[in-house]
Amino acid sequence: MSSWFLTSTVASGQSLGTLRVTVLDPSGAVIVGAHVTVADVTSDTGGRGEAAFGPLDPGRYTVRVESAGFETATVRDVRVRGGDNRREVKLAIAKLAETVQVGRDARAGASDPRGDAFATVLGQAEIDELPDDPDEMEQVLRDMAGPGAVMRVNGFRGGKLPKKDQIQQIRFRRNMFAADTHELGFVFIDITTRPGLDGWRGSTNVGFRDSTLNARNVFAPVKGDERNERYGVTLTGPLRKEHTSISLSVEGVDAFDTKTIVAALPSGFFADSVRKPNDALNTSLRVEHMLTHTQMLRSEFQRSHTTADNLGVGDFDLAERAYSQTRDENVFRASLSGSMRKSLFNDLRVQWRTDDFAFAPSSTTPAVLVLNAFDSGGAQVAGSRGFDLFELNDDLDIAAGRHAVRAGLQLEAGRYRTSELRNASGTFTFASLDAYALGEPTTFTRNLGDPRVAIAQSELGLYVQDDIRVRKELTISAGLRQEVQSHIGGLQLAPRGGVTWSPFRSGKTTVRAGAGIFFDWLDAQAYEQAMQLDGTHQQIETIVQPGYPDPTRGGRSIVLPPGRIQFASALDQPELRQAVVGIEQSIAAYVRVNTMLIHRTGSHLLRGVNINAPVNGVRPVAADGTVTEIRSIAGSRFDALSVNLNVAVPQKRVFVAANYTLAGSLDETDSPFGLPADNVNLAAERGPALGDARHRFMSMAHVPLGAGFKMATSIRAQSALPYNITTGRDENGDTVSNDRPSGIGRNSGRGRKQIDFGARVSWTAGFGVRATPPQGPQVRIVRGDNADPLANMSGLDGQNTRFAVELYAQAYNLLNRMNAINFSGVITSPFFGQPTSAAPPRRVEIGTRLTF
Numbered sequence: 001m002s003s004w005f006l007t008s009t010v011a012s013g014q015s016l017g018t019l020r021v022t023v024l025d026p027s028g029a030v031i032v033g034a035h036v037t038v039a040d041v042t043s044d045t046g047g048r049g050e051a052a053f054g055p056l057d058p059g060r061y062t063v064r065v066e067s068a069g070f071e072t073a074t075v076r077d078v079r080v081r082g083g084d085n086r087r088e089v090k091l092a093i094a095k096l097a098e099t100v101q102v103g104r105d106a107r108a109g110a111s112d113p114r115g116d117a118f119a120t121v122l123g124q125a126e127i128d129e130l131p132d133d134p135d136e137m138e139q140v141l142r143d144m145a146g147p148g149a150v151m152r153v154n155g156f157r158g159g160k161l162p163k164k165d166q167i168q169q170i171r172f173r174r175n176m177f178a179a180d181t182h183e184l185g186f187v188f189i190d191i192t193t194r195p196g197l198d199g200w201r202g203s204t205n206v207g208f209r210d211s212t213l214n215a216r217n218v219f220a221p222v223k224g225d226e227r228n229e230r231y232g233v234t235l236t237g238p239l240r241k242e243h244t245s246i247s248l249s250v251e252g253v254d255a256f257d258t259k260t261i262v263a264a265l266p267s268g269f270f271a272d273s274v275r276k277p278n279d280a281l282n283t284s285l286r287v288e289h290m291l292t293h294t295q296m297l298r299s300e301f302q303r304s305h306t307t308a309d310n311l312g313v314g315d316f317d318l319a320e321r322a323y324s325q326t327r328d329e330n331v332f333r334a335s336l337s338g339s340m341r342k343s344l345f346n347d348l349r350v351q352w353r354t355d356d357f358a359f360a361p362s363s364t365t366p367a368v369l370v371l372n373a374f375d376s377g378g379a380q381v382a383g384s385r386g387f388d389l390f391e392l393n394d395d396l397d398i399a400a401g402r403h404a405v406r407a408g409l410q411l412e413a414g415r416y417r418t419s420e421l422r423n424a425s426g427t428f429t430f431a432s433l434d435a436y437a438l439g440e441p442t443t444f445t446r447n448l449g450d451p452r453v454a455i456a457q458s459e460l461g462l463y464v465q466d467d468i469r470v471r472k473e474l475t476i477s478a479g480l481r482q483e484v485q486s487h488i489g490g491l492q493l494a495p496r497g498g499v500t501w502s503p504f505r506s507g508k509t510t511v512r513a514g515a516g517i518f519f520d521w522l523d524a525q526a527y528e529q530a531m532q533l534d535g536t537h538q539q540i541e542t543i544v545q546p547g548y549p550d551p552t553r554g555g556r557s558i559v560l561p562p563g564r565i566q567f568a569s570a571l572d573q574p575e576l577r578q579a580v581v582g583i584e585q586s587i588a589a590y591v592r593v594n595t596m597l598i599h600r601t602g603s604h605l606l607r608g609v610n611i612n613a614p615v616n617g618v619r620p621v622a623a624d625g626t627v628t629e630i631r632s633i634a635g636s637r638f639d640a641l642s643v644n645l646n647v648a649v650p651q652k653r654v655f656v657a658a659n660y661t662l663a664g665s666l667d668e669t670d671s672p673f674g675l676p677a678d679n680v681n682l683a684a685e686r687g688p689a690l691g692d693a694r695h696r697f698m699s700m701a702h703v704p705l706g707a708g709f710k711m712a713t714s715i716r717a718q719s720a721l722p723y724n725i726t727t728g729r730d731e732n733g734d735t736v737s738n739d740r741p742s743g744i745g746r747n748s749g750r751g752r753k754q755i756d757f758g759a760r761v762s763w764t765a766g767f768g769v770r771a772t773p774p775q776g777p778q779v780r781i782v783r784g785d786n787a788d789p790l791a792n793m794s795g796l797d798g799q800n801t802r803f804a805v806e807l808y809a810q811a812y813n814l815l816n817r818m819n820a821i822n823f824s825g826v827i828t829s830p831f832f833g834q835p836t837s838a839a840p841p842r843r844v845e846i847g848t849r850l851t852f
Contacts, residue, residue, distance in 0.1 A: 017080045018054030021045075023065055024090045025339055031091060031294065034067035056080050065089050079651070120144075120646050122170040126655050129702045129712030129760050131810060132207050132847060133230060134161040134251070134282075140758075143698050143716050145172055145187040146642075146661060147691055153191045155349050155393070159302050159331040160282050161191065163234055163249050165203045165851065168194035174596070177496045177514035177580075179465040179479025180395060180408055184518040184576050184600075193247070193286065200237030206230070207847035215816045215841035217260050217273070224258025224273035228845070244289045253280040259314035262836040263374035264829075266437060270374070274313045274322075280306040295338035302331040312379045315822050315837050316372060322362040323379040329355045343399035349392070356386035359420065366549070367427040370436045371728045371737060372829030380425050383451065385418035387524070404467040413458040416528050423447045426541075428548060429737055431728045432828035442544075442730050442737055444551035448562075449538035453531045457524045459485040465496075473502045477514070488522040488632075489573030508586035510594075513579075520574035522606070526672055530630060535564030542625050542735050560735070563625035565608075565673070572604040572632040592646045602636035607669035609633075613679040613734040626735050628675060633682070636667035636689070658699035665689040670747075677740045678732065687746035693718040708765055714758040722747040728828035741827065754819040754839065760810040768802030806849040816842040 023034040023045050036043055036051040038061055043051040063075040071092045078087055122130075131137045138161050142149055153162065169192040181188075207230040216223035232251035239246050256277040263270045286300040310322045330353070337347040363378035395408040426446035430436040465479030481494040498514030532538050539562035547554025582596030612619050612627040621627075640663035647656040667689045668682070676685045697717045704710050724740075724747050731739045740746070813819070820835035 016055035017058055017085055018052060019056055019061070019078070019080050019085045019087065020050055020052045021063065021065070022050045022086070022088045023067065024049065024088060025294070025345065031067050034065055034091070036063070036065050038063060063087065063089065065091065067091055119174065120172040120644065120657050122657075123655075124168075125653050126700070126702050126712075127164050127167050127170060129710065129762070130164055131760075132164065132205060132808075132845075132849070133228075133253075134163060136812075137161060137164060140700075140714060141170065141189055143714075144657065144659070144700060145189050146659065146696065146698070148184070149187045149189055150183045151189040151191070154193055154298065154300075154333075155190075155335065155347070156333050156351055156391075158351070158353055159329070159333075160284070160304055162193050162284065163203075163205075163232055163251060165205075165849070166193050166234055166236070166247060166249060168192045174582075177477065177479070177498045177516045178406075179463040179481045179494075179496050180406055180410075182410060182461055182481075182483070182518075182521075184520075184578060194236070200235070201852065202233065202235040202237075203849055203851040204231075204233045205847060205849040207845050209843060209845040213844035213846070215843075217258070217841050218818045218838055219260040219262050219271065219836065220258065220273045221271045222273070224260075225275060226257045228253070228255040228257070230255075230847075239287075242290070244287065247284075247286040247288075249282075249284045251280075251282045253278065255279070257840075259310070260837055261314055261316075261318060262831075263316050263318065264433060264831065265374055266433060269830075272319070274310055274319050276308070276310045276313070278306070278308045280304065291336075292338070294340075295336065298333075298335045298337075300331075300333045302329070302333075304329040312381070317375045320363050320365075320376055321367070321379045323381045324360045324362075326358045327356070329353070345397040347393075347395045349394070351389075351391040353389045353391070354386065355389075356384065357420075358384045364425050366425045367423070368430070368436075369427060370430040370433060372824040372826035372831055373433050373436075377427075378425060380423050380427075381420070382424070383419040383421045385416075385420045385525075385528075387414050387416040389414035402469040404469070405464065406467075407464040409463070410461040411458070412460075413456075414524060415454065415456050416524050417452075417454045418528055418532065419452045420532075421447075421451045426551065428546070428551070431730075431737065433830070434828075439548045440555065441546050441548050441551075443735055444543040444546040445735075446541040447533065447538050448541050449536075451532050451538055453528055453537055455524070455528055455531060457486050457522075457527065459483065459521050475500045479516075483519050483521075483573070485521050485573065487527055487567075488571045489519075492519045492573055492575075493517075494519055510584045511582070512584075513581040515577075515579040518576045518578065520576065520605075522573075523672075526606075529673075530565045530567060533565040535562060535566070539564060540626065544733075544735060560625035561623055563612075563627060563735075565628045565630070568629055568631045571606075571630070574602065574605045574632060576600060576602045590647055590649045592644075594644050596640075596642045596644075598638070598640040598642065600636075600638040602634075602638075602667070604632040605634035605636060605667070605669070606630055606632055606672035607634040607682075607685075608671075608673045608675050609682070610675055610679045610734050610736070614732070615680070617733065628673065630672050634668040635686070636665070638665045638689075639663065653702070653704050655702045656699070657701075659697070661696045663692075663694065663696070665692040675734070675736050675738065677726070677738050677746070679734060685746050687748060688722040690722065690747065692722055692747075693720070695719040705761075708763050710762050710764070712760045715756070716758075717753065717755045719753050720750040723749040723751060723823045723825045725749045725825040725827070728826040749823060749825050749833070751823045751835065752820045754821075755815075755817050756812070756819065756839070757814050757817075758810070758812050759814050760808060762806050762808035764804055764806045766802075766804040802852065804851045806851075808847055808849075810845045810847075812843045812845075813839070813841060 019038060021036050023031045025031050031045060031049055034045045036045060038053045041053060045051050058081050061078045061080060063078050066072045073089050073091055075089055131140055171190045173188045173190055209228040211223055211226045214226055230253050234249045236247040256275050258273040259276050261272045261274060282304045284300060284302045289297045291297050306327045309324045311325055313319055313322045332352045335349040339345045359381045361379045361381050364380060365378045367377035367380060369375050390413050392411040395406055398405040423446060426444055428441040429443050430441050461481055461483045463479060463481040465477060467475055467477045469475050477498040479496045483492045494517040496516030501511045503509055533540060542560045542563055543551045544558040545556040547557055578600040580596055580598050582594055584592060584594035586592050608628045609631055610626055611629045612621050612624050640661055642661045645658045666686060668685045670690055676682055678684060695718065699715045702712045725744050727739050727741055728737060729739060730737045819839040821839055822837040823835050824831040826832060
């Protein structure tokens with residue numbers, strides 16, 4: 001049935017090697033019973049989908065794999081070196097060219113819209129050099145992907161990232177016009193976990209960081225006291241050999257960092273650092289079971305408990321503004337994937353997620369905000385909020401001749417509840433220190449009433465897409481997505497399409513173009529917040545030119561009728577239209593470069609408008625105060641040029657990924673609740689988006705240094721971000737102090753560029769003898785669209801030993817550059833045009849990890 005053919009001469013006099021081949025289906029689940037042959041020796045994959053061969057002389061071999069219902073794959077020039085070598089082969093469903101396969105025409109692989117073109121894949125060597133802290137690792141991955149990236153773990157969104165030694169592969173995918181996708185993500189980050197069907201393995205790790213290793217924040221009068229202690233353990237292995245595996249992970253964090261306070265008080269300038277404790281305990285349990293030789297069942301439970309104190313403190317906010325937060329998150333996931341009959345493949349995923357927050361303020365006294373000078377008084381954040389969210393996703397792949405059809409659905413249904421009490425004691429807003437000295441606030445606002453609200457919200461997406469293989473070098477994709485959501489819009493149709501073309505016989509050049517319509521769902525918590533302040537549950541009390549400290553005594557104390565937030569009677573679902581064209585070129589064997597042009601426009605975006613703002617000093621409805629109406633009338637535009645470079649040299653275990661983006665982003669509001677400076681001139685609100693960095697650069701590199709040492713570096717740089725410039729006064733009488741000087745547009749100020757260089761150096765040593773791989777099937781399970789091009793990176797230090805110890809040192813902002821943030825845009829502020837805080841200075845973490 002399947003056979004391997006020896007195709008190269010083998011060197012003599014070298015140490016022998018073993019070769020382990022994992023056979024996967026299009027979802028990344030293992031294929032049991034596939035026929036694999038090497039050097040005229042044939043072996044069938046077992047319950048774990050892996051076949052092992054050896055001893056083999058070092059050299060190059062050709063691999064051929066066959067399995068009923070799947071296309072045959074041939075992998076040529078597989079290099080076998082002394083020691084353990086691994087290779088993954090992913091089979092497509094018969095007549096369904098869904099994944100890149102070695103052995104088919106190079107142009108056919110390059111023109112696959114779900115293929116490796118325009119993708120970046122991190123294998124085990126690169127994953128090892130990511131930060132050990134899952135939160136830090138997530139931030140690095142998001143920096144690599146750029147703004148708007150969508151992150152998924154085994155196809156699921158939300159929840160905590162797994163520890164990195166449980167991750168098999170990380171793929172950055174840019175197939176953004178697939179109809180099965182709701183989000184308009186420029187890049188999708190797909191993370192695949194590793195199973196434990198072949199044998200027990202585990203790890204323990206400890207990481208430590210404190211102020212003795214860190215630099216002082218430039219805005220802190222003295223170096224703050226900081227500490228971060230992180231510990232964890234993982235254990236993975238078979239419950240029933242070759243059929244059922246279990247993975248357990250426990251991670252704890254005991255930490256506190258410092259936040260700088262920079263303020264201008266009536267007595268003079270003030271600077272301080274405040275300790276912010278943060279503790280967390282995260283646990284996860286995952287079980288994987290082979291139902292049949294083509295069906296894999298996965299289930300997972302996650303629980304996360306975190307506590308944080310002294311939130312709300314820092315920048316202009318004094319220590320008395322602190323509040324604490326407790327969060328409990330539970331996630332249950334289950335998936336069933338595998339082939340059905342000859343040309344059908346189904347992937348069903350369900351998730352249940354609960355998330356609960358509780359808040360407690362240090363003080364409940366009225367807040368005093370002197371714009372961009374100092375903020376004092378209570379944080380006034382109390383109560384709780386939470387939600388229960390059910391998600392169901394199902395993808396069905398159908399092969400029919402030249403057609404690769406995917407159809408499915410995405411359903412989300414949740415219940416959201418809150419008793420969160422904000423601004424119950426009221427807030428005084430002063431335009432300047434002079435106004436504060438005179439006791440003349442601009443406004444006093446307070447939320448009155450019962451904050452308890454419970455809502456239900458659901459959304460449904462149905463989709464179908466056909467990837468049509470017109471010729472072996474050309475694929476045309478056409479898809480349609482239908483969406484509907486409660487509370488907003490109606491039935492929406494989102495057509496999408498694309499072309500993938502490999503014009504040359506070598507298959508080293510890929511051209512891709514596509515366009516589509518996307519709809520944005522109304523955020524449930526935004527809807528919940530609007531329901532709280534709808535005038536029935538709670539009302540907004542506003543006093544113009546109040547007295548101080550008693551708002552009803554002194555001053556003019558103009559008490560307005562109660563205000564509220566409401567939705568427009570006819571609300572459209574926000575719509576985004578995007579078009580992309582790109583080209584990728586492979587250079588030699590290890591270098592890929594791609595360039596993309598992106599154009600996006602947004603319409604019907606949500607924005608707030610004060611429909612009861614004074615006209616010539618008179619409010620249209622005298623019986624109402626400020627009425628913020630959420631309307632779907634805003635627009636946006638985004639244009640970008642993105643250049644990506646990937647260098648992978650598996651034999652030398654060298655990997656480099658870099659991205660540069662030149663972009664411009666315009667919009668008309670910062671949030672659905674953001675009010676314009678002038679409610680009768682909404683066009684004046686069009687300006688740079690808050691995230692409008694014209695230039696962004698991100699790179700990651702991993703190189704071995706020899707003698708067990710490895711080094712990884714990362715560089716993140718971006719040009720200045722915009723900020724808004726205001727007068728600090730309410731000159732038009734709409735009760736909002738966001739008026740801009742004449743001739744100054746929204747978000748017209750610019751901060752400073754930011755550059756962050758990070759590095760990680762590690763040393764790994766192995767000891768003990770690992771049992772010789774059996775001459776039969778073994779397995780690793782990988783999810784994802786394609787086989788990992790770096791999967792043959794074997795022979796890492798400690799990899800083939802029973803135990804391995806890693807010592808590492810990791811530095812963030814290694815050059816200790818002062819990356820200024822929080823620029824003041826209030827003209828009346830003593831800090832106008834200046835930064836009042838900075839991103840963290842140099843931080844150094846040391847740690848160790850034992851794997852067994």
